[in-house]
Amino acid sequence: MEFLQDGKSDNFFGKLYQSEAVCLGLFRLLPPMSRQIIMNLLWMSNEMKASQLKLFLGMDPKAPNDFITTQHPLLHDLLILQSIKHKGLIYYVLHESFKKGLRGALTGGGSNQAFGVTYKPMAGGSDGSVHLDVDELVDYGDGKWEALLKYMVSSQKRAAREDETPEKRVLDLLLQCGLMERVYDDHHYLTDLLKITSKGFQFLLEDRSAQIWQILMYYIQQGMVSSLFFLFPVLKLLFSLSNMQLGRAYDASRLPSVQRRVLDELEAFGLIYKRANVPTGKHDQFYPTRLATNLCSGNVASGGDGAMGGAGETRKGFLVLETNYKIYAYTSNELEIAILNLFIDIRTRYPNLIVGRLERDTVKEAMKNGITAAQIISYLTTHAHPQMFKNNPLLPITVVDQLHLWDRERNRLDKNQAALFRFWRKDMYEDSLAYAQTIAALLWTTTSMENAGGIDKVFSGIIIVHESLSAPFKAYVDQRREDYRMTG
Structure with a gap:
């Protein structure tokens, strides 16, 4: 909040x-x-x-x-x-x-519509309305949310099937809030492939309630850019959903137009389930799922263990880490396995057990994609098996130290073939910098105010780009210089 x-x-x-x-x-x-x-x-x-x-x-x-x-x-x-x-x-x-x-x-002395209006089906069920029980709604909401999290952690590892890919509006929001980012190809051009960011991995470590509120706050703030009037009806709808009864159908036609549009967005994340009215074709009937009704409970998934929250019972720790870097994961949960696959080399998979190892190359690849040593250690600590708590310290100190050492290796100098460009005009520097970022050519940049033989200082900007992209960048810079020369 x-x-x-x-x-x-x-x-x-x-x-x-x-x-x-x-x-x-x-x-x-x-x-x-x-x-x-x-x-x-x-x-x-x-x-x-x-x-x-x-x-x-x-x-x-x-x-x-x-x-x-x-x-x-x-x-x-x-x-x-x-x-x-x-x-x-x-x-x-x-x-x-x-x-x-x-x-x-x-x-009960307030507005009759403050907590939603119960949907009244037509006689004989001619409107096509159906009753969903609590278990069906729980499975639907949790399934939608876990599918989203699984896509976040596995989209870069493999091409997701069409039925596994979230809707475009969901992916756009994940990109805008920095939980995922587009992948560059070998020629430094953007692709349609997405990968999880460091911020996104931290998001996975949050409990489910915090995850949902974080997404909702990004959605609200995105809408506030266009209109402040967007904020009040959306907040009222969210708090109304949180106080609705799980398993009861509500009437969407009684909501203001802004709130009806928001219901479509919430359905994409699994917070509600909508049914169409057969005679009219309108989605007048909706059910809030457990993700929505528990928004204000502080415990959306009963497990409450972030991405690991179970559908019904409290999740216990499932990871055992040995001093030889071996990891035993007592789980069959696909989401948990997908998260582990980000930073461990999975060697063997049994029905309820995964055996893997923290390998340098695998961990370095995860760190290259933005996951830090501190986040890996936090994950291993949070989900440590109860047997691990007999150890002091909880995680083997040699493994923890090695993770930090691998993380520090990222700060070493990288050798790249590059081209350097210097600019004496600030406006031209800014235009060229924007272009370098657009084509993913930028390696390094800096600005300063330098003496030019007199008392006054003048602007100086340096842009260093990949050598493989220096030709198109140089062509752009030459064209901009010509444009500036023509305009005086």
Whole structure:
């Protein structure tokens, strides 16, 4: 929720808190003690003195009055808890709109549509509506999300089948948020092949709830570029979905047009399942999946172990690492195996066991693609088998040190055949730099202000490009110089 904490105004939150679903959803996301503070103030008609609130929290009444800012920053940043100064004393009160919205959500006295409108099928099922049970929705949502994660980790290793490739809008979002990037061919030209980035691998280490919120926040911020009015209906929809009942069908036709369009995007990620109305052809019926209904629970997948979260039970550690760099992975999960395949050399595969080894070439290839030693170590630690916890330290120190050494090798000098170009005009340097980046020719660049024999300093820019691409780059530079000469 960082983007909501970034200096938003009271008017902004006043409008946002008009939705009971938003108020209840944010309340569920807050830490336990922050929720206790809200419940203590929710039914009070008057403000609470700062000294009384400190006593409630078990603090010294004489403690500094910035305790809300330091200990409960979300209450402060989201303007849920506001301070009032009167006759030298500090009082605390809930934001009026938040107070009204949360009261309405808890008592059922709010808007009838705040938490969705139940879909009413036509008599005799003539609209083609069907009932999906909870297990089907769980399998659908989790399957969609795991398919996305599997594509992220395996798209570069092999050509994905068409039915395994996410929709274009999903891939575009993964590219825009930096979780994946396009691969260059041997001639330094972009291809349609995608690979996971260092940021993307870190994304896999997050728990499933954090993963989904991260994707949703990128999606919201992308929409905010075109219109701020996009933000309010989307947030209201997300918090409404988080408070809907798993296994119940809801009516999409009762939603505003912006929210109906967003439902299509959410379906691509597995947050909802949509059904078309047979007579009209419209997708009026939708089911929220567990990914959506648990958005505000902090535990979207019951396992809660990031990409490794299981569909039902809590996942235990499954990796055993030996001092000889051998890894035993007690798993049959295709996603877990695909992630391991990024940085280990898999030697043997049994029904419930994978045997592999941390080889220099395999690890260096992973590091070349942006995965760091710290991330590999974090992954091995997070998913260590319970038997490993008998060791002190948990991971063999020789293996950990070797991973760091392989990582440092990336900082050594690389030898490349190259061509150097110097520019004395800043505008021409910037144009040429942009072109070098476009054709993936850039190796290194720097700028400075240098003395030109007088008192004033002049701009100096250097661009170094791959020798194999120096000819088209030189042709572009010569053409630009001619253009500048013609325009004076």
